[in-house]
Amino acid sequence: MALLLLGLMLTACAAIPQDLSGKVFTFPEETDTAHVILLPSRQEFKAVTVCFRSFTDLHREHSLFSLSTASSFNEFLVFKSLNEELNLHVKGNFKKFNVLDYKINMWHSICSTWNSTSGIGQLWLNGNPSNRKFISSGVDINGPVKIVLGQDQDAFGGGFDSEQSLVGMLTDVHMWDHVLSPCAIHRYTDELNYTPGNVLSWSALDFEIKGRVLIEERQRICYN
Numbered sequence: 001m002a003l004l005l006l007g008l009m010l011t012a013c014a015a016i017p018q019d020l021s022g023k024v025f026t027f028p029e030e031t032d033t034a035h036v037i038l039l040p041s042r043q044e045f046k047a048v049t050v051c052f053r054s055f056t057d058l059h060r061e062h063s064l065f066s067l068s069t070a071s072s073f074n075e076f077l078v079f080k081s082l083n084e085e086l087n088l089h090v091k092g093n094f095k096k097f098n099v100l101d102y103k104i105n106m107w108h109s110i111c112s113t114w115n116s117t118s119g120i121g122q123l124w125l126n127g128n129p130s131n132r133k134f135i136s137s138g139v140d141i142n143g144p145v146k147i148v149l150g151q152d153q154d155a156f157g158g159g160f161d162s163e164q165s166l167v168g169m170l171t172d173v174h175m176w177d178h179v180l181s182p183c184a185i186h187r188y189t190d191e192l193n194y195t196p197g198n199v200l201s202w203s204a205l206d207f208e209i210k211g212r213v214l215i216e217e218r219q220r221i222c223y224n
Contacts, residue, residue, distance in 0.1 A: 017204040024055075024171040026214040027150045032162040034211030035150040040199045041206075042177065043143025048076055049176040051111040051188050051197075056168030057104045063152035063164055064110065065173075069145055073153045076141060078112050078123075088121045088135065090114050095133040097123045109172075109189040113179045116140045127189035129182065147200070149173070150213060171218055175200035 025036055050065055060082070067076040077089035085096045102108060102125060111124040119137025123130040146157040152164040174188070174197030187194040196203055209215075 017201075017206045019203045020171075020205050020215070021203050022218055023215050024169045024218045025149060026169050026216050027166045028212060028214065030162050030165055030167050031211060032151070032160040032165065034165070034213050035148050035160070036213055037208040037210065038147040038149065038173070038200055039206040039208070040145065040147060040175065042199055043145055045141040045177050045199075046117070047113075047115040047178045048141065049111060049113045049178065049180040049185075049197075050076070050078065050174070050200075051109070051180075051185070052173040053107055053109050053171045054166075054168060055105070055107050055170075056166060058167055059104070061164060062166045062168075063148075063150070064166065064170070065112075066148045066151065066153045067141075067145055068148075068153040068156050069141065069143060070156050073155055073159065075145065076114070077152070078110065079152065086110070086123055086125070088112050088114070088123055090121060091136040091139060091141070093136045095121060095135050097130040097133070099123070099125045099130070101125060101128070111180065111185050111188065115179050124185050124189070127186050147175075169216075169218075172202050173197075173200060173205070174202055 054064055062080050065078040069075045072092045074089040074092050079087040081087050084098055084100050086099050087094050087096050109126050114121040119134045120132050121135040122132045149170055150166045151160040153159055176197050177199050
């Protein structure tokens with residue numbers, strides 16, 4: 001009975017959103033198991049903005065943010081491909097965006113937006129906008145959804161491939177149910193007084209860790 005009560009208590013604690021301000025998720029090794037599951041406040045979207053900051057030394061392709069549904073495992077995916085490209089996938093379609101300033105061993109602020117009415121997607125790297133490109137229109141993202149960090153979903157909630165896993169760090173993950181204005185994206189990029197995500201918020205994040213993923217203090221360079 002005592003063990004059962006302890007298990008229920010731990011489950012209840014895990015379900016309480018956490019303030020991760022100043023923290024990072026560290027993915028320390030190439031794996032097809034370790035990942036973080038994010039639990040959003042809603043399941044259906046006519047528009048999306050996802051922002052996060054990432055750090056890695058990978059030259060190979062890797063997933064940065066993976067949202068899947070039962071009908072499409074690439075429902076909304078931000079994916080670093082080979083060369084100098086970031087791919088934005090929406091509802092199984094995708095466009096390539098050239099990002100010449102995406103360098104290894106540096107923190108990058110990445111925001112991605114999409115609107116189902118226009119079908120237009122756009123990426124912002126460190127406050128600089130990409131070209132606006134048509135990806136998919138006419139159909140909203142309809143849940144239930146599964147959101148995963150650290151792995152690329154090639155099935156609903158699974159189908160991971162170690163060669164597409166992230167080895168690096170992620171922080172300040174936010175998601176909104178609308179397209180942020182350029183000014184709002186700049187406030188996020190510059191770490192100014194921005195409005196947290198109303199679907200996912202780093203300051204009140206509901207999540208589950210699977211495998212070897214660490215929550216650590218974000219390292220900042222000291223010049224003194």
